[in-house]
Amino acid sequence: MKIPWPHATATKPSRQTTSRNRSAPLALRKWLPGISILALSVCAGLAEPEFATDTMSDAELRNYRNQMRAELRRLLETAPNEETAGGTAYRVYYCTIYYTPRESGFTAERGFDDSRVSAPGLKGRRYPLAFLQAVKKEGFGRLAEPVNGLEYLQYAGNGRYRFAKAPLGNRGNVLVPRNSCAISKNNPFLRRGQVLRVDSPTVQEVTGRYEWLIDDTGGGLHPLQIDLYWGEDDPLGAVGRMRARPAGTRMEYAFDVKVLVRH
Numbered sequence: 001m002k003i004p005w006p007h008a009t010a011t012k013p014s015r016q017t018t019s020r021n022r023s024a025p026l027a028l029r030k031w032l033p034g035i036s037i038l039a040l041s042v043c044a045g046l047a048e049p050e051f052a053t054d055t056m057s058d059a060e061l062r063n064y065r066n067q068m069r070a071e072l073r074r075l076l077e078t079a080p081n082e083e084t085a086g087g088t089a090y091r092v093y094y095c096t097i098y099y100t101p102r103e104s105g106f107t108a109e110r111g112f113d114d115s116r117v118s119a120p121g122l123k124g125r126r127y128p129l130a131f132l133q134a135v136k137k138e139g140f141g142r143l144a145e146p147v148n149g150l151e152y153l154q155y156a157g158n159g160r161y162r163f164a165k166a167p168l169g170n171r172g173n174v175l176v177p178r179n180s181c182a183i184s185k186n187n188p189f190l191r192r193g194q195v196l197r198v199d200s201p202t203v204q205e206v207t208g209r210y211e212w213l214i215d216d217t218g219g220g221l222h223p224l225q226i227d228l229y230w231g232e233d234d235p236l237g238a239v240g241r242m243r244a245r246p247a248g249t250r251m252e253y254a255f256d257v258k259v260l261v262r263h
Contacts, residue, residue, distance in 0.1 A: 053252045053253060058241070068094065069222065072092045072224050076092045079091070080092045080188075081189065084260070086262060087197075087263045088260070089258055089261075090189060090258070091257075093224050093225070093226050093259050094225060096228070097227070097230050097246065097251055098227050098228070099138060099245075099246040100141060100233070101134040101135065101141045101233070101235055102141070102142040102233065103128065103141060103143050104142075104234070105234025106134070106235065107128075112238045117129050120159055120161070121160040121162045122161055132153075133243075134243065134244070135154070135161065137244060140152050140155075140167040141153045147163045148163065151165070154168075167229075169215045170218065171192075175216065177229060177232070178207050178228075179229070180212070180216065181213065181215065182217060183217055183225070184219070184223045186219075186223045187223055189261075190214060191214065192214050192215070192216075195212070196212045196226070196261060197210050197259070198210060198257060199257070199260065200257040202251065202254035202257075206251045206254075207230075212228060215229070226257075226259070230246045230248065234247040235247060
């Protein structure tokens with residue numbers, strides 16, 4: 001059974017819209033009854049769209065995410081994929097962004113807790129507390145000053161850190177910005193090493209990329225989540241969810257996703 005792929009919809013009018021800003025087709029509204037997908041509105045001359053999640057509270061975002069995941073799980077049980085001439089297409093995934101935070105972005109002027117603290121594995125060296133918290137969440141961080149030629153800090157687990165040459169996947173491979181992505185160890189269909197074509201107006205607008213290599217897997221990801229590696233960046237901000245997002249994009253979730261795995 002062929003199911004139409006979702007497109008982005010605008011939640012509010014922009015000064016000038018492109019062809020991507022259109023209402024969801026009737027087939028999509030039947031496919032996702034009562035639930036709006038991640039919206040974007042592109043203003044003339046601006047690279048960054050407006051996202052439906054921008055003005056959501058944490059509770060609203062949590063409810064929105066849970067609703068969207070529930071719709072994807074229903075598809076997973078009924079019509080999760082479609083065989084095409086180009087490969088197997090999946091309609092059950094959504095995308096998020098992860099990145100390598102730069103120490104230089106965690107300053108008191110930007111509102112971060114820059115108290116210098118140490119931790120196991122740092123060999124007495126001290127770093128901004130907010131930076132260490134970000135490295136713990138993202139896995140790696142870019143140091144302002146290299147240590148013995150090593151320019152990155154890695155969270156090693158159990159409260160320990162270590163210095164590293166580069167941000168790595170779970171098999172020691174170097175992650176490539178706007179190319180590497182991660183999936184859950186419990187992903188029902190995808191596997192490490194596959195090249196994916198992620199057909200999504202949101203992802204394309206934010207990253208400029210269609211093809212992504214599964215370079216990493218993790219136990220903390222949702223089974224239907226594809227985490228796209230952004231690269232190095234400052235944090236978006238010091239308040240709330242902005243602390244876990246790169247400054248280069250406000251994207252949190254993209255549910256307007258089609259994933260193609262070539263034969």
